[in-house]
Amino acid sequence: MDNQGSNNFNNNQGGVAHDANFWNPNPVTQSQGFQPQSTQPQGYQAQGYQSQEALQSQSSQYQTSQSQAFQPQNFQPQNFQSLAQSNSFQTTPINNFQSSASANTNNLLNKDFNIMTDEEKKEAERIARAKNRVDLLKTIGLIVVSLLAVLFIGLFIWMTLKWSEASTNVQGKIDVAVAEAKNQLQAKLENEFAEKEQYPFLTFSGPADFGSLTFEYPKNWSVYIPDDASRGGEFNAYLNPGQVNVVSDTTIMALRVSIRTEQIDSVLEDYNRKVQDGEMTVASKVVNKVNVNVFTGKLDNDYQGIVCIFKIRDKTAILRTDSSNVFRENFEKILSTIRFNS
Known part of the structure; x- marks a missing residue:
């Protein structure tokens, strides 16, 4: 009975075929065949749905393109290499990775600490400590450089001042140094003169041909040399x-100096006889x-005197x-100050 009711229902439809999509209100005849139609308006078809004629046209174009897609005579290795070198096979450069990591670090530090996860908080604290260490090193370096x-x-300022002082006062310092040197020399000469005045002795110098005999004698003594010894x-x-x-044998002299050409042995004979x-x-x-x-005793003039005899060269x-x-x-x-060239 159910089938009969169903047939009656189909018969009552008048042979008119309806679309299986009940939202499509437009019926089509049997002669036209079953063609699905879009329930969207025409303006919406431009975004993703097309008519049957457009689908057939695209299908024919796709078959034409598939027939021409691969032909052995058109295949070249260069095209494949260029394809392999396209952007789909390129790796990301290291600098892009570094810039990405730096951007992630900055984003992490700028993120609110309260909404971070535990791992993000730990990473943020590590990055902050590292940045603090770098900032501290920079500060220390800046202080040292400063x-x-x-x-x-x-x-530089001290050396400049010194150079300026030296260059401007060179002549003045030279004059002061010269004056000080003159004063020192004058003081030295005056001291030497005073010492000589206070020193109670003068120096006697004999002729060079007779051995350059020298000795010191009291400065209140006078010296008399009657003959020039250079004449022989x-x-x-x-x-x-x-x-x-007055020079004579009977006159008392404080000191008599005689350098003779006579040999010393003959001179000593007279004094050894008196001894x-x-x-x-x-x-x-x-x-x-x-x-x-050194002989001490009675002299030829009957005075008690002292005689010293020694040899100078051949005299x-x-x-x-x-x-x-x-x-x-x-x-x-x-006698203690006698000097001569032997």
């Missing part, structure tokens, strides 16, 4: 306090690092005082 710059600037012969000199008395006769005594004394004989030097009681101390001082 201190070095201040130090170099200070040294003997050299004689007479020294006496105040002024020199044997008991009129004189002999003693050895070091004069100018040489042992010499004989005789120093004598006519009064051993008055001039003994001065005579010994003179």
Whole structure:
């Protein structure tokens, strides 16, 4: 019975075929065949749905393109290589990755801390500590560079001032130095002169041909040299306090100096005879690092005196005082200062 009711229902429809899509109100006849039609308006078909004629046209075009898509004679390796080198096969550069990581870091630090996950908070704290360390190192470096710059600037200013002072005061300093040198020299000369004035002795200098005999004698003594020894012969000199008395054998002289060409042995014979006769005594004394004989006793003029005899080169030097009681101390001082060229 159900089938009959169904047939009656179909018969009552008048043979008119309806679309299976009940939302399509437009019926089509049997002669036209079943063609699905879009329920959307024409303006909506432009966005994704097309008519049957358009679908057939696209199907024919697709078959034509598929028939021409691959032909062995048109295949070339270069096209495949260019395809492999297209953007679909390219890898991301390292700098793009670094810029992406930097952008992610900045985004993480700019993100609200309260809405971060635990892992994001830990990562943010690690990044913040790293940035703080970098900032601290930068600050320390800046401080060190600043201190070095201040130090170099200070040294430069100090050297500039020194150079300026030296360049502007060179002449003044030279004048001051010259004046100080003159004052020092003058003071030195005055001191030497004062010392010489206070020093109670003067220096006697004999001729160079006779061994350059020198010794010190009291400065209140006078010196008399009667003959020029450069003419040859003997050299004689007479020294006496105040002024020199008339030269004679009977005159008392504080010091008689004689350099003879006579050999020393012949000169010593007379004094050794007086030693044997008991009129004189002999003693050895070091004069100018040489042992010499010193005779003390009765002289030829019957005065009690002291005689020192020593050799100078090929000559004989005789120093004598006519009064051993008055001039003994001065005579010994003179012997201690004797110098000559042997």
